[in-house]
Amino acid sequence: MKVHIIGGGNLGVSIALGLSKFSPENQVTITRRNTSSILYLEKLGATVSTNNIHQIQEADVIILTIKPYQVDTVLAEILPVISNKIIASAVSGLSIENLQNKIGTANSAIRIMPNIAAQFGASATCIAFHEKDKDKAQDVVSLFQSLGTAPIIDEKLMDAATVLAASGTAFALRYIRASMQAGIEIGFDWQTALAISAQTVKGAAEMLLEEKVHPEQLIDRVTTPQGCTIAGLNEMEMHGFSSSLIRGIKTSLKQIKG
Ligand SMILES: NC(=O)C1=CN([C@@H]2O[C@H](COP(=O)(O)OP(=O)(O)OC[C@H]3O[C@@H](n4cnc5c(N)ncnc54)[C@H](O)[C@@H]3O)[C@@H](O)[C@H]2O)C=CC1
Ligand SMILES: O=C(O)[C@@H]1CCC=N1
Structure with a gap:
């Protein structure tokens, strides 16, 4: 496929x-x-351009990775030269209906919500589309399946997906950073603490994805009675570990919804 990424x-x-x-x-x-700053992508086979309409007529899918306030400017440039295109938008907060109204019925609007782990084939890219575009959306789903997982979700959950799957990357990294900081305090240099913390999170995630069980079932396997894990977990919860994460996620969602 010919993929045209704007932004x-x-x-x-x-x-x-x-x-x-x-x-x-x-x-x-x-x-x-x-x-x-992105010309190096040419060495990897991509075409890099300052011109948003460069060979856009040949594109099978146009991906918008611009900020919400840049959408109208970009669409004003590209709409006069495209027709019957799939426009897959990662723009947070922009509904399919709003995008469809902007791009007209000659093009199809699909919403995607990848995260930056797409670079490593590990994004959880939520995708939503209207029934009329079901067939066209398959190409977009396949594309993002090659970059991780690509669950199709109801559009009403797209803002929630933005927070959980896209902002969630930052939340997970902040957990790793905190774990690393504690690791330094208990004796490791930062590089070793980071390597151990990141691999431990990766291992925990792999177990969950593989076994498809509730996290608490795996936690139960780690928490030896009277052991150090349950003592640490209970202390964290006393200081609002889970509730602060939940509150943060809900605050992020409020920010999108305005
Ligand atoms: N960064 C992330 O992890 C995620 C971001 N998003 C959404 O993706 C969009 C982009 O986010 P980021 O990549 O973080 O922002 P960014 O600021 O890093 O990237 C936007 C890019 O668009 C370019 N741009 C601005 N005006 C342009 C124009 N007229 N024509 C072509 N390019 C133009 C800018 O130079 C910039 O490189 C936002 O709507 C954001 O909500 C969604 C999921 C994850
Ligand atoms: O922070 C943001 O607004 C964007 C959307 C999700 C990730 N980055």
């Missing part, structure tokens, strides 16, 4: 990098206003 920032670049590694049969074009 070569953090997310756009992670998708381009992921596609170059995990789905190299796709031809990627990526645009941004100043391309100097």
Whole structure:
């Protein structure tokens, strides 16, 4: 497929990098206003351009990875030269209905919510579309399946998916950072503490994904009676570990919904 990514920032670049590694049969074009920092993508086979409409007529899917306030400007540039295109938008808070109204019935609006782990083929990319675009959306689903998992969700959960799956990357990293900081306090240098903390989180996630059980079932296997784990967990909960995470996620959601 020919994939045209508009907005070569953090997310756009992670998708381009992921596609170059995990789905190299796709031809990627990526645009941004100043391309100097992303020209290295050309060495990986992508076309990098400052021109949003560069070969856009040939694209099978156009991916928007721009900020919400940049959408109207970009659409004003591309709409006069496209027709019958799939526009997959990762723009947070922009509904399918709003996007469809902007792009007209000649094009299809699909919402995607990847995260920056797309670069490593490990994104959880939630995807939503209207029934009329079901067939066209399959290409987008397949594309993002090559970059991790790509669950199809009801659009009403898309803001929640943004917080859980996209912002969630930052939340998970902050957990690892805190764990690493504690690791330094109890004797490790930061590099060793980071390596141990990150691998431990990866191992815990792999167990969950593999066994498909409730986390508490696995926690029960770790918490030896009268042992150190339950003592630590109870102390964390006394200080609001779970509740602060839940409150943070709900606050992020409020921020999107405005
Ligand atoms: N960063 C993330 O982890 C995620 C971001 N998103 C959403 O993706 C969108 C982009 O987010 P980021 O990549 O973080 O932002 P960013 O600021 O890193 O990237 C946006 C890019 O668009 C470029 N741009 C601005 N105006 C343009 C124009 N007229 N034509 C072409 N390119 C233009 C900018 O130069 C910049 O490189 C946002 O709507 C965000 O909500 C969604 C999921 C995850
Ligand atoms: O922080 C943000 O608004 C964007 C959307 C999710 C991840 N980054």
